[in-house]
Amino acid sequence: MQLYQFRHSAFCEKVRLVLAAKGLDTSVVEVTPGLGQLALFRLSGQRQVPVLVDGTEVIADSTAIAMHLEHRHPLPALLPADPALRARVLLLEDWADTALASGCRLALLQAAAADPVLRSALLPDATPAPLRQLVGGLPSAWLGGMGEALGGMVAGPGCRQLQTNLEQLALLTAAQPFLVGDQLSLADLAVAAQLSLLRFPESCGAPLAGRGVSGVADNPLLEPLFSWRDRLVAPLARA
Ligand SMILES: N[C@@H](CCC(=O)N[C@@H](CS)C(=O)NCC(=O)O)C(=O)O
Known part of the structure; x- marks a missing residue:
């Protein structure tokens, strides 16, 4: 494949x-x-x-x-056999791929406008070194307009919704190891994947690992959520 x-x-x-x-x-x-x-x-x-x-x-x-x-490759199953649990997994997966994904993308764009290391590290691998340096070196004041425009959106209802949803996920994942039922499912993986835009996992390597969207990646209320994500992906990274 x-x-x-x-x-x-x-x-x-x-x-x-x-x-x-x-x-x-x-x-x-x-x-x-x-x-x-x-x-x-x-x-x-x-x-x-x-x-x-x-x-x-x-x-x-x-x-x-x-x-x-x-x-x-039915095993291990990522969709439960039970129809109600399966429906819950698919609903959560769809939410992660739509509402959560657009909130995370917007928050990351705003963070990259303010953080030169983040924006040059996020460029595609094939980016020539001089262009990478140029993008990283763009003055944050120059990107201020973009940052402010995005900031307006990030501070707006979409961002408050993202923050609220992340806090709800943090409560949920502090209470149970998996989002649905008692086994890893596609819902866990879809949510964990989107969280990678907010705080980059170890698998991203330097300089991205541990870096992320300030106010989210370093928010103590959300620590249980990122710890859950790290616990979930660690065995998969080793696999
Ligand atoms: N619903 C699609 C979304 C895929 C998607 O948005 N891919 C983005 C990268 S994250 C892309 O290829 N963007 C380039 C483009 O749209 O031209 C999925 O679940 O795979």
Whole structure:
């Protein structure tokens, strides 16, 4: 199998976590934004990552990939057999991929506007060193307009909703090891993947690991949530 990805995409992280949970190996193809997406379009008929190539099958979209893997490699199951639990997992996964994902993306954009290390580390691997330096070196005052515009949005209802939802998740994950039932499920992996945009996990390596969105990554109320995420992904990173 081959996984076409952007390294720092939360949806690609979700697929990597599903693969690791199922003990599956893939080779990874890092897609260059822009030009690389033309080749991806020729391969899959659309331009977004993640895309999984499994033999003759080409599957786009993290949920479709998770379903494909669940079908092909049923064990360990990431979807409960019980219909009600399964419905809960799928609802939570969809929430993580939509509302949580857009809140996390916005918060990260604002943080990157203010943090030169973060914005140059988030550039694609293929970025030439001089361009990387240029982006990192852009004065924060120059990006002030963008930061303020995003800040307006981040401080707005969307951000308050994100903060409230994260606090609810922190309470939930302090009380139980898994979001649904008593086993790891796709809901846990989808939520953990989006959290990687707010505080980067160890697997990102230096300089991103442990770094994140200030006010969220360093909020003591959210510590149980990031500890839960770290406990959940540690065995998968070793797998
Ligand atoms: N619903 C899709 C979302 C995938 C997605 O948003 N991918 C982003 C990267 S995080 C992308 O490829 N963006 C490039 C573009 O839209 O051109 C999934 O679950 O896989």
